[in-house]
Amino acid sequence: MTSTTISVNGRTVTADVEPRLSLADFLREHEGLTGTHTACEHGVCGACTIMLDDRPARSCITLAVAAHGAEVRTVEGYDGDETMATIRESFKKAHAVQCGYCTPGMLATAYDIVTRLPDADRDRIRLELAGNLCRCTGYIGIVDAIEMTLAEIRGGS
Amino acid sequence: MSDRGVGASIARKEDDRFLMGTGEFTPDVQLPGMWHAAFNRAQIAHGRLVSVKAPSGAEGQVFTSADMADIKPIRSTASFPGFKGADFPVLARDKVRYAGEQVAIAVAPTRAEAEDIADSIEVEYEELPAVVDMNDGREPSAALVHDHWADNVCCETQFENGDLEPARAAAVHTIHRRFRMARQTPFPMEGRGTLAHYDSRLDELVVWMSHQLPHPMQRGIAHFLGLEINNVRVICPDVGGGFGLKTHLDGETMAVCWTSLKLGRPIKWIQDRLEHLTCDADCRNHQYTMTAYTDEIGKILGMEVECVVDAGAYSPWPWPIGVEAATGVGNLQGPYTVDALKGRSVTVCTNKPPSQPFRGVARPGACFTDELTMDAIARTVGREPWDVRLDNLVPPAAMPYDTVTRKHLDSGDYPEAFRRCVAAIDPESVRERQKTPEPDGRLIGVGFACFYEQTAYGTGPFGYSAWGIELVPGMEMATVKLTPDGGLWASVGIQCHGQGLETTLAQVAASELGIDPERIAIRHGDTATAYAGTGTYASRSIVVAGGAVAQGCRELKPRLARIGAHLLQCDEADVAVENAEVRGPGGSVTFDEIAEAFYHHPENLPDDTDRGGLTVATGYNDKVHGGVFGFGAHGAVVAVDPDTGQVEILDYAIVDDCGTRVNPLVVKGQVIGGYAQGIGNALYEESDYDENGQPLSVTLADYHVPAAPMVPDIKYDYMESPSPYTTMGIKGVGESGAIGPVGAIGNAVNDALKGLGVEIAETPITPRRVFDAIERGRAR
Amino acid sequence: MxxxxxxxxxxxxxxxxxxxxxxxxxxxxxxxxxxxxxxxxxxxxxxxxxxxxLSPIAELREVSEDEDGVTIGASVVHSAVEDGEVPDVTGGLMRRAASGIAYRAVRNRGTVAGSLAHADPAGDWAPVTMALGASLGVTGPEGRRTVAADAFITDPLTTVLEPGEIVEAIRVPRLSGTARWGHYKLCVKPGDFAESLAVVVRDPDRDRCRVALAGPTHAPILLDGVAGLVAEASGWSDALADEIKDAAGGGIAAAGFADADDRYAMNVHATVTVRAAREALSR
Incomplete structure (x- = not known):
């Protein structure tokens, strides 16, 4: 067992864990934050994407012990965040959700696109989404939602 | 409230929980004392099991088929000629028949520890030659997948309708082609998963499953475990996609249930991606040999076809081996007026995972076959493929139209939908463009596909009952209840895993009663809350469960009217039930007030209040039993890079008609989602095996699921031809989008290659296959 | 899993x-x-x-630039290169290469040195560093040494690192102002490992021209014959494209980089090489 201390959605957690425990399983099983989903566990599909020190990261191939000292933000950690509220509203309007399994990872990547690439066009949005697989929506609704969010943010600022 | 009922593009009720991360999928469920399961799996594709030895220290944590002698093998039934059921053992017995087949279950407090144990189980095999290709499997020299069979053919079907002789005699052109579809996997984002625990208070085995068919699973688990239905409850909570994969009863689930009962503790197994890509059921592995007879302008006079299906090693339950083949042959004429068809199907067992229907069942294969044949006809007769199609499509005046394969096409203007698709693509402009070489050297092609989608079929002449299978879908049930505060609660036996049925079924009820969808709760996916049902598959749920919910609302209305009229002190004949109230000549009373009276103030009720109260359990059955038919036309423009073989979609158009659209936003989402899967089918996805039957596509580095850059925007249009046979004219739409892309993209690629005189006839159309075709062309 | x-x-x-x-x-x-x-x-x-x-080691996160180039600590992540936080001494080549590696979430954690040391034959950094003439600073029980990027990966998933040795930093020489480069990556979906990846760096002022090729089955190689053609070229032409394609095919066959009977693989690698060269010569 190895001790790890992680800030999870603003709350500091210290736990003794097996070194092999992934950050995703730590969040899901130790912290009960089951909004973070795993779907490929080899870093390709993006379902487990969370924010690690304010940048998107794969929690399935990040060890909980290696996240020692980091700040983690999961889908459950956006209370009061206006940007995420706008993204979520756009996802609803654009029908960017079907089964919902890829959605938390998709939101993390959408948040990254919206905050890092305010001028992204549809091609760029698609490229940035390449690391988040969705099997239901065909992505068009998701691209619409992110484009809609960017337009709204541009319009509001 | 009608602005939020049928026809309204309202946002989905289920979205909030998914967007907040508060949905509950099977892996999210944790129970006290729960252990995790992992499986030891066959390392070879075919061999005898000599011995299985658990590691020391793992006593009571490893179980094999020898321990589970009391479980019946999963056996499916069908009346197909020569059907051999290929019992699916829960854990391998005597032999393993595909790489990855489960040999032993290991359980431990964590999944990692369970995997440690599963990994250290020593299994000795006596390896046998593997049957990898379906055609090889038909050879007399082939190894036998099932030793007690005379050969590997597990099912053959014949179909003949119309007289083929005159067609042959009159034919000016005979077009002969062979088409193949590779194996692929449905790849839901959430894999399978099962959590079983015994509830001693209710004497009930509670099984959480990531599945599409709760009631059939309840029946299957009870039957194969030897329990009463009363002692099994199946809960399918939020399910991360299914696409047909999650319609059969897997051995892992049975082993988990058995082990949970044996150990008296909750056991959870979550299929990981390696398991999914290595050894979960595959799909689409078909081969079609088509001969089409046409007149001089390409009007099809008759067709002969042989369909060979690679079934893998076992027959899944409840949809057995043979369903794919029967569906493939049974739709081969597509939406065209073909008068004579002779078809034969052969289903072959191989040393690969079982084959399972995937979105569209065999219709994408049939579409690939008939649509590429259509373009081959056009090239042969020297006409444009869109002109030839228009000559062959079923005209609107012929509706309803019985196809040569006895599909009763109920409604729609197929040529008009196709014309709109052609207009959106503007193929004449592509012809202009093709006259000049592209600056980047790529080859441009345009292609179309037309298809119908058979939705919500049940007991019809070419449906489940004719196939003699164990669970024939028919009447779909709903329980509809006005709650004590005037909301509506409806419970259905379908399962929603992304289709938005919690919203669309609420919209149906809203249209009937005028209650706001926000006040309507749709409960599904749980055998304890739904009276009956067969689940969600075959584009059926909005038709059949929608019909049942509407029927429930309609049966509720007179009961509401009677109480309302009594409260209004007027005659029952003078009231109307709408907008969530009962309105009489002098005023109205809300449903809230009626519910209040019924549940809490019976002193205010009339003496003749219906004894059924404000709950209705009722059902829906189609007026026709062979389904109702949507229609779609897809068009694609592609660029083919002759140096790399890569195909890029430059333009794509879809015109779809699924009758009355309950929620246009959801309908479009279903079509686009299918389109993306169709792109994977057409261009990218292949579960490949080596000559020993070892799977080669076991990670996402090798199995290519379309990502956002591979799914371009589309031009989307729709038509609404209500079905004359269903409630509100609704047709299903779940599979439609997935059927057309193989045909449209395949034809566009072949159009690009036509100058070289070669055609692609196999999916996926990978760069290597394109390059090989071009090489063949250049060598000519 | x-x-x-x-x-x-x-x-x-x-x-x-x-x-x-x-x-x-x-x-x-x-x-x-x-x-x-x-x-x-x-x-x-x-x-x-x-x-x-290695992540607690502060010195591995250091980046230092001088007039001859830049030294990139082993813990520097791909996205730091992509975003230009690492001074780009290669006229944009490093940033282009970084932006095509996997996905942003992976680039935020994955390191340049880690990718090289992992030595996936289709990895993105090996052909880039080889074409740039970069070198790797290695430290181990026997002390420090420098290994040229083109000598680092010996076989798929195998490097010259001895037990106990780790990559400390990567040294990337500065391209001159007249240098031009080409980078062409062929893969099924953006972010995948390459089916074929060619990098061409032509720096006449430093009298350097290098062409590197990576693919899924063989350690990355340098194509000297192609480099000679690119070095001497004065512009782009179809005839030159054919010459480069032939030279690439020869180099690929000689190195056993792809199965010579696999016409598709041979053609793809040669085509990708041509496209990288065309970019370098068309800039």
């Missing part, structure tokens, strides 16, 4: 890392971003006894 058990240690210094990695009976592996190792652990393809986490 959970890893087999292993021990874990956080190294606070390079010396400690080397000491830890030299122990564990040779069964220790360094952990940087874990973006290559993580999947292999989860798939149980890699089963180390000990993981030594």
């Amino acid at each position: 959970k890893p087999a058990p292993f021990d874990y240690a956080r190294a606070e210094s390079l010396d400690e890392a080397v000491r830890l990695l030299s122990g564990a009976d040779g069964d220790a592996r360094p952990l940087a971003g874990g973006q290559s190792l993580g999947p292999m652990l989860n798939l149980r393809i890699a089963r180390p006894a000990l993981l030594v986490d």
